[in-house]
Amino acid sequence: MKTLSVVKKDLEFNSGLSSLIEVLKNIAVSQYRILEQKIRAFEKFMLTIESFFEFIDFSQVDHPFLVDQAKPQAVVAITSDSGLLGGLNMQVVTKAVGELEKAPGQLIVIGERGKMYAAESGLPFIAFPGIVDEDRYGQAMQLRDYIMTKALKGSFGNLKVVYPHPLSFTVQRVEMVSFLPFSPALIEQPGQQTSGSVPKDILLESRLDDVIEYLVYLWIGQKFYDIFGLSRLAEFAARYVHLEESLHKLKEMDGKLKLQYFRIRHELIDRNMRELFSARLLYAS
Numbered sequence: 118m119k120t121l122s123v124v125k126k127d128l129e130f131n132s133g134l135s136s137l138i139e140v141l142k143n144i145a146v147s148q149y150r151i152l153e154q155k156i157r158a159f160e161k162f163m164l165t166i167e168s169f170f171e172f173i174d175f176s177q178v179d180h181p182f183l184v185d186q187a188k189p190q191a192v193v194a195i196t197s198d199s200g201l202l203g204g205l206n207m208q209v210v211t212k213a214v215g216e217l218e219k220a221p222g223q224l225i226v227i228g229e230r231g232k233m234y235a236a237e238s239g240l241p242f243i244a245f246p247g248i249v250d251e252d253r254y255g256q257a258m259q260l261r262d263y264i265m266t267k268a269l270k271g272s273f274g275n276l277k278v279v280y281p282h283p284l285s286f287t288v289q290r291v292e293m294v295s296f297l298p299f300s301p302a303l304i305e306q307p308g309q310q311t312s313g314s315v316p317k318d319i320l321l322e323s324r325l326d327d328v329i330e331y332l333v334y335l336w337i338g339q340k341f342y343d344i345f346g347l348s349r350l351a352e353f354a355a356r357y358v359h360l361e362e363s364l365h366k367l368k369e370m371d372g373k374l375k376l377q378y379f380r381i382r383h384e385l386i387d388r389n390m391r392e393l394f395s396a397r398l399l400y401a402s
Contacts, residue, residue, distance in 0.1 A: 120381070128374050135371070138364045145357040152250070152349055166335050173329060180326050181268070182333050185298050188274035190222035191264065195280040195344065196231030197352045198247030205281050205355050208291045210234040213279040216293065222273055227260070248345050257342035265334055268297060276337075280344050281351035287358055289351045296340065299333050 194213035196206040224242035226235045235242045276297035
């Protein structure tokens with residue numbers, strides 16, 4: 118059985134650890150709120166890009182980006198390099214690998230932690246560095262350029278992205294979205310319906326294929342940038358949830374230690390009192 122001094126040290130350690138976890142929780146909340154505001158700032162830019170698609174009659178175009186081709190697929194798995202997120206990273210890679218088991222293709226992993234899980238699957242993969250907030254835009258454009266170059270060369274016909282999506286501050290879900298082949302349905306908002314008619318009096322200086330290719334190029338780049346931000350939001354939220362669970366377990370452990378502390382203390386007091394009375398009786402006789 119632990120001595121009173123050892124239990125007391127354990128209680129002091131738990132108290133300090135609880136304070137540290139509270140600080141880490143507050144940091145995660147602050148990072149989440151700051152990044153959430155930054156992501157919303159680019160919504161207008163995305164809406165502007167998507168509005169150009171309303172002037173295109175996709176039925177008149179036969180571009181590789183629009184046609185479901187009999188070619189391998191590419192699956193991008195976006196993982197985190199931050200700590201305390203092993204379970205979330207594993208879910209992302211598992212979902213991406215499961216998709217490639219249905220149809221062969223190329224696995225592309227974002228993040229060092231994701232590389233470790235991907236290596237365990239035995240599938241060959243291309244790796245990119247983990248997301249860094251200060252260079253998030255540059256990383257998104259680098260991935261976009263790699264994807265577009267490979268797609269134009271015919272290396273793959275379909276593109277899917279698996280990433281952790283923050284449904285709320287306390288709930289995250291691993292989602293998979295399809296980018297290629299591109300269709301107008303990919304940019305429709307929930308409840309939105311297309312008009313079904315395309316203006317006929319539009320003059321295009323460039324070929325329609327080139328216009329679509331450039332618009333898809335911009336759209337995919339911005340989508341990668343947005344998803345990188347959402348993945349980071351999911352990281353902060355998942356870290357907060359993990360810390361909250363750890364704090365709850367720590368409090369339960371602390372409660373048991375306190376009971377143990379008071380039991381040992383009472384036993385010690387009782388023993389001292391018995392020894393004291395025994396001594397008094399001995400001297401009284």
